[in-house]
Every structure is written in structure tokens, then in C-alpha cells.
Amino acid sequence: xxxxxxxxxxxxxGGQFPLLVAKGAAARGHRVVAVLFKGHSNDEVRQNVDIWKxxxxxxxxxxxxxxxxxxxxxxxxxxxxxxxxxxxxRPDFRAAKLIFRLxxxxxxxxxxxxxxxxxxxxxxxxGPHVFAPELLTPEGVITDRKPGDVETSDLHxxxxxxxxxxxxDIGQTVVVREGIVCSVEALEGTDEAIVRGCKLxxxxxxxxxVFKPGQEDRVDLPSIGSRTIDLMIENGAxxxxxxxxxxxxxxxxxxxxxxxxxGVSIVGLTEEWLENNF
Numbered sequence: 001x002x003x004x005x006x007x008x009x010x011x012x013x014g015g016q017f018p019l020l021v022a023k024g025a026a027a028r029g030h031r032v033v034a035v036l037f038k039g040h041s042n043d044e045v046r047q048n049v050d051i052w053k054x055x056x057x058x059x060x061x062x063x064x065x066x067x068x069x070x071x072x073x074x075x076x077x078x079x080x081x082x083x084x085x086x087x088x089x090r091p092d093f094r095a096a097k098l099i100f101r102l103x104x105x106x107x108x109x110x111x112x113x114x115x116x117x118x119x120x121x122x123x124x125x126x127g128p129h130v131f132a133p134e135l136l137t138p139e140g141v142i143t144d145r146k147p148g149d150v151e152t153s154d155l156h157x158x159x160x161x162x163x164x165x166x167x168x169d170i171g172q173t174v175v176v177r178e179g180i181v182c183s184v185e186a187l188e189g190t191d192e193a194i195v196r197g198c199k200l201x202x203x204x205x206x207x208x209x210v211f212k213p214g215q216e217d218r219v220d221l222p223s224i225g226s227r228t229i230d231l232m233i234e235n236g237a238x239x240x241x242x243x244x245x246x247x248x249x250x251x252x253x254x255x256x257x258x259x260x261x262x263g264v265s266i267v268g269l270t271e272e273w274l275e276n277n278f
Contacts, residue, residue, distance in 0.1 A: 002028075002030070002074060002126065002130065005028070005029035005030050005031070006030055006031070006073045006074060007030065007031045007032075007033060007070060007071045007072050007073055007074075008025045008030045008031065008032050008033070008072065008073075008074050008075070008076060009033050009034075009035070009066075009067040009070075009072035009074070009075040009076070009123065010022055010025070010032050010033065010034040010035070010045070010049065010075075010076055010077075010078065011034075011035050011063070011075065011076070011077040011078070012034050012035065012036050012037075012041045012042060012045045012078060012079050013037070013040055013041055013042070013077075013078065013079025013080045014040055014041060014042050014079050014080045015042060015079050015080050015250075016042065016250060017078045017079045017080075017128065017132075017135075017223070017248070017250070018034075018041070018042050018045050018078040018079040018128075019042055019044050019045055019048060020078075020131075020132045020135070021076060021078040021128045021131045021132055022034065022045050022048040022049050023048055024131030024132045025076070025131045026048065026049075028131065031050050032048075032049040032050055032051075033049065033050060033051045033052070033066065033067060033070045033072055034046070034049040034051070034052040034053075035052070035053055035054075035055055035063050035066065035067075036052060036053070036054045036055070037054070037055060037056065037057050038054055038056065040057070040079075040080075041054075041079065042079060051070055053066055058091035058092060058095045059092050059095070060091070060092055060094045060095035060114070060117065061092050061094045061095075062092070064094075064117070064118070064121055067118075067123060068121065068123075072123055073122075073123060073124065074123065074124050074125070074126050075115075075118050075123050075124070075125050075126070076125070076126055076127070076128045076130070076131065077111070077125075077128065078128040094117075127221070128221075129221060129248065132248075135223075135248045135249060135250060136244075136245055136246075136247070136248065136249075137242050137243065137244045137245065137246075137247045137248070137249040137252075137268045138244060138249075138268050139244035139245065139268045139269075139270050139272075139273060140244070140267065140268055140273055141265065141266070141267050142252075142256055142266050142267070142268060143256055143259045143260055143264065143265050143266045144260045145260070145263055145264070145265045146265060147206075147239045147241075147265040147267060148265075150178060150204075151204075151206050151238060151239040151265060152277055152278065153179065153278075154176040154177065154178065154179065154206035154208075154239065155206055155208060155239065155241040155267060155269065155274065156274055156278060157176055157179055158174050158175075158176040158206055158207075158208030158241060159208055159210065159241065159269060159274060161174045161176070161181055161184075161208075162174045162208050162209065162210040163210055163212075163213055165184055165185075166210060166211070166212030166213055167212070167213050169212065170184070170185075170186055171184055171185030171186050171193070172185055172190070172209050172210055172211070172212060172222045173185035173190045173193050173194070173207065173208065173209040173222075174193075174197075174207075174208050175193060175194060175196075175197025175198060175201060175205050175206070175207055175208075175237070176201075176205065176206050176207075176208065177201035177202065177204055177205045177206065178204075180201070182196075182197035182198070182200045182201035182205060183196045183197030183200060183201075190209065190224070190228070191227070191228070191231055194207055194228070194231050194232065194235065194237065195231060195235055198232075198235035198236055198237050199235070202236065203236035203237075203238070204236065204237075204238050205235075205236065205237040205238070205239075206237065206238070206239040206240070206241065207228075207232060207237055207239070207240045207241070208240075208241045208242075208269070209222050209224060209240075209241070209242045209243070209247065210222065210242075210243040210246075210247075210269070211243045211246035211247060221246060221247055221248050222242065222243065222246070222247040222248070223247060223248035223249070223250065224240070224242055224247070224248075224249060224250070224255075225249065225250030225251045225255060226250070226251040226254045226255040226258060228240070228255070229255045229258045229259050229262075229264060229266075230258065232264055233258065233262045233264060237264070238263070238264055238265065239264065239265045239266075239267070240259075240264065240265070240266045240267070241266075241267045241269045242266075242267075242268060242269060243268075243269050243270070244268030244269055244270050244273070245268075245270070
């Protein structure tokens, strides 16, 4: 928690999250300096911060210099980056050195290294949910319909598989049907993993998304929203389990309304909930 107003450096990706963080930080009296990336960031952020600059992915030295010149004390990363497009980045010398030192190039390893780089310059990295705590997923069944016995079993199985997947820093999401893994998330992201898994598994799939064990929770919380429910309905999935308290749920009210209309069950998963529902 940040005790008093200061200058926040916002690294803004796409989607509504960086906009919500910018507004939340401003509402708490903070000055916000934002960095956006062409083709990746939500342009609305520009109108809701004190200072902004657009950079190319990989320009780590320029990013750090901007923040230091403007007295940034805390850094927050929010929003999505198109991962396939991100493969085309041309890192500057500082970023290249950082990447070269990494044993693995997974999301968590990279984000942890970048966070350490900021903190070596005296800027503390904080979780974006500090400025939008209402987005954290609640625990338990949050729709009218509870998961059935088969779906509950799939949530248990998917929880274990997703955590193993996360331990290897691969992805956060698995699609399961009747104890069979239909797809796992990799570079393509959650949406494509859902579409592919449901195509292979057919109607009745369960989607499970979790916080990676040991993950850097200040920079990469799993997230879903109303669009996730749309994809599930379009592709015949009937149950969603997402880790409660460690994930972000955008447009929760709208998502639950859609799920209830379609008979989809949504559960905020915890170890305790799973133990009590088996």
C-alpha cells in the first residue's frame, strides 16, 4: 500500500485495465506518468494521466529515463501486450542484456527481471490491483447455477493441471472435459485456448484459469471478463473456474448476467472451496 500521494509510473498495455488504474491512482491523489506502446496500448490512457509518452517495446533505457526525470517513485504495469507481436521487438542494449541473462523467457521470468531492473533504480513496483481492488475475483459460486458433479470434478482436475502448467511458466488456462485436457494456454492467450479446446472437446467443457505458483503478483495477475463468457457461450463451454483473490474479473456484473442467461456456471476457486465441494 502507498501511504501518501506520490508520482506513479504507469506502463500501459491494451484493454480497459490501464485506464481503470490511471483513474484509480488519480482519485487517490497520485500524479501519473504513463508509457504507451504503439499497437499495444489503450490510447484513452493519454487523456487520464499527467504526462505520457509513446515508446517502442524494448526501449527500456528510455522508459527508465522518462520515469526518473519525472520523479516516479512507484511503478505499476497494467493491460495486455500482444504476445506474438511482442516477438518482433528490437530491444535496446539494456533490455538485451537483461534478456540475455534470463535462463528462461517465460512471462513471469521476464516480468520479474524487469521489475528488479526498476527497483535497482530506486522505483518500487506495486500491483495494479492496489488502485482497483474491486476487480479481484470473489470466492465461491457467483452465478445462479452451481457446477454439476462432472463440472466440479473437472474444476478439481483443471486446478491441478493449470498449477503444474503455471509452475513451468507456460500459461494460466486449461480447458477440460470429463477429466481430459482439451487445450492448454501458451503464446496464443486465453481466448484462443478456449476456442481451440472447445472445438476439440465439444460441448460441456470447463475452463480453469489460475495464478501461477510463485508468480510475480505485482505485474501479471490472471484476468477474464465479459468477453470470456461470450466465447464460452459461443463455443459450448458450460463452467468457468478462476482463482479467487488472485485474479482480476472485469465487467463482473455484465459477465454474470450473460452467464445466468446461458446457464453457465462461474466459480471463484480456492483450495478451501475445492476441498468442501468434492
